[in-house]
Amino acid sequence: MxxxxxxxxxxxxxxxxxxxxxxxxxxxALMLATPLFGQSNPAPSPDYSVHINVPVVTLDVAVQNQEGLFIPGLSRENFRILEDGVPQTITSFSFRQSxxxxxxxxxxxxxxxxxxxxxxxxxxxxxxxxxxxxxxxxxxxxxxxxxxxxxxxxxxxxxxxxxxxxxxxxxxxxxxxxxxxxxxxxxxxxxxxxxxxxxxxxxxxxxxxxxxxxxxxxxxxxxxxxxxxxxxxxxxxxxxxxxxxxxxxxxxxxxxxxxxxxxxxxxxxxxxxIRSRYSISYHSTHRAQDGSWHKIQVEVTPPPGVKVKYQVTAREGYRARLPLEVHAVGSK
The missing domain is CATH 3.40.50.410 (von Willebrand factor, type A domain)
Structure with missing residues (x-):
C-alpha cells in the first residue's frame, strides 16, 4: 500500500x-507531521542541559572490498572510531537494509x-x-x-x-x-x-x-x-x-x-x-558547544583469519553546534 x-x-x-x-x-503540516516523525515541543526538562552537553554522534558507514562489493556481517569489535585522534566508545551499533x-x-x-x-x-x-x-x-x-x-x-x-x-x-x-x-x-x-x-x-x-x-x-x-x-x-x-x-x-x-x-x-x-550501511553511534568526548570542527576517522579491521583491505566511506567530521543552535533544534 x-x-x-x-x-x-x-x-x-x-x-x-x-x-x-x-x-x-x-x-x-504541524498537526500531522509531529506524530508521524516524533517531533516534540522544545519544553525545558530537568536533564536538558545534561543532554546537550553530551552530544551523540551517529555515523552511517559503508564498508567495501577492493572489488567494490559491500561487506555485511561485521561486528562492533571490527570498528574503531576516533574523533580528533581520540578513541570513542561505541554506544550503538547495527547493520541495516531498511x-x-x-x-x-x-x-x-x-x-x-x-x-x-x-x-x-x-x-x-x-x-x-x-x-x-x-x-x-x-x-x-x-x-x-x-x-x-x-x-x-x-x-x-x-x-x-x-x-x-x-x-x-x-x-x-x-x-x-x-x-x-x-x-x-x-x-x-x-x-x-x-x-x-x-x-x-x-x-x-x-x-x-x-x-x-x-x-x-x-x-x-x-x-x-x-x-x-x-x-x-x-x-x-x-x-x-x-x-x-x-x-x-x-x-x-x-x-x-x-x-x-x-x-x-x-x-x-x-x-x-544506501541499504548496506552500518549505523554507529557514540557519545563525543568533546562537550563544548563552541562551533568547532571535529575530524572523525573510522577504522575497520577484518575478522580473524581474513586478509582483505577495506574501503570505508563515512562522514569526515562535524561542526559542534553553538548554544543558540542547540536551543533552536532542541534534542537534535
Missing amino acids: CLTRTLVLSKPFTLGGHSAAVVSTLIL HVSIVLLVEYSAGGSGLQDNAMVAAQGFIGAMKEDDWTALILFDKKSRILQDFTQDKQALYASLRQARVPLSREINLFDSLDDTLTRMEGVEGPKYIILIASGLDTFSGRTLDQTLDKIKLEKDTIIYSIDTAQGLGHRQGENQMRVFARLSGGKMFFASSIQDYADVFRDIAQG
Missing part, C-alpha cells in the same frame, strides 16, 4: 527571498546545454529503482526551488510530478540556496536520510555562498548526499569540485553520468550503498 507523508518538506517558510510553500498549509527517506534534488534550468534531458532521465531511473517502503520526494531548481512532490511511497505520483515539470524559463542556477533549503526541511525526518543531487555543480543566483553551504552540511550530520555531476567534459571544474566536496563531507559519494547505461550503473551503486 502506498502512503503519503503530510507536508514534511512543504512546511512554509521563506528562504533566500523566495516563498517555499503556501501559508495556508502550515497548521495542517527503508530510507530520499530527496531527489534536480537542477532544471534553461542553461543546461542539452544536459537537461539527462537530468530528467536520471530522476525517472532512480524512482524506478526505489523499493515499495522507501519514501521519496522530488525538488527541481533553477533560480528557485520547487517541491514537485513531497515524501510519498507512490511511484506513479512521482512520475506524474516529473511530467508536470514545465519548460525551464530561467538560465540562473540557485544550487547553494536549494541545497541549504532541502537540508533544513529534512531536519524533521527521522531515520536514514539521503539527498540525491543531480546537477552541474554551478551556482549563479544564490544568496548563500559556498562556504555557508559547506558549513550547513557539516552541521547537519545525519543527512548523506550522493551527487551526480551532469556537466562533465564542459570545463566546469569548479562545479565538479563542489559536487565532490558536498558528497565527501556528508559521507556520500560523487558520480559522473553521460549515457543511459551510466545512469543505470550509478543508480545501482547508490541503491546498494
Whole structure:
C-alpha cells in the first residue's frame, strides 16, 4: 500500500527571498507531521542541559572490498572510531537494509546545454529503482526551488510530478540556496536520510555562498548526499569540485553520468550503498558547544583469519553546534 507523508518538506517558510510553500498549509503540516516523525515541543526538562552537553554522534558507514562489493556481517569489535585522534566508545551499533527517506534534488534550468534531458532521465531511473517502503520526494531548481512532490511511497505520483515539470524559463542556477533549503526541511525526518543531487555543480543566483553551504552540511550530520555531476567534459571544474566536496563531507559519494547505461550503473551503486550501511553511534568526548570542527576517522579491521583491505566511506567530521543552535533544534 502506498502512503503519503503530510507536508514534511512543504512546511512554509521563506528562504533566500523566495516563498517555499503556501501559508495556508502550515497548521495542517504541524498537526500531522509531529506524530508521524516524533517531533516534540522544545519544553525545558530537568536533564536538558545534561543532554546537550553530551552530544551523540551517529555515523552511517559503508564498508567495501577492493572489488567494490559491500561487506555485511561485521561486528562492533571490527570498528574503531576516533574523533580528533581520540578513541570513542561505541554506544550503538547495527547493520541495516531498511527503508530510507530520499530527496531527489534536480537542477532544471534553461542553461543546461542539452544536459537537461539527462537530468530528467536520471530522476525517472532512480524512482524506478526505489523499493515499495522507501519514501521519496522530488525538488527541481533553477533560480528557485520547487517541491514537485513531497515524501510519498507512490511511484506513479512521482512520475506524474516529473511530467508536470514545465519548460525551464530561467538560465540562473540557485544550487547553494536549494541545497541549504532541502537540508533544513529534512531536519524533521527521522531515520536514514539521503539527498540525491543531480546537477552541474554551478551556482549563479544564490544568496548563500559556498562556504555557508559547506558549513550547513557539516552541521547537519545525519543527512548523506550522493551527487551526480551532469556537466562533465564542459570545463566546469569548479562545479565538479563542489559536487565532490558536498558528497565527501556528508559521507556520500560523487558520480559522473553521460549515457543511459551510466545512469543505470550509478543508480545501482547508490541503491546498494544506501541499504548496506552500518549505523554507529557514540557519545563525543568533546562537550563544548563552541562551533568547532571535529575530524572523525573510522577504522575497520577484518575478522580473524581474513586478509582483505577495506574501503570505508563515512562522514569526515562535524561542526559542534553553538548554544543558540542547540536551543533552536532542541534534542537534535
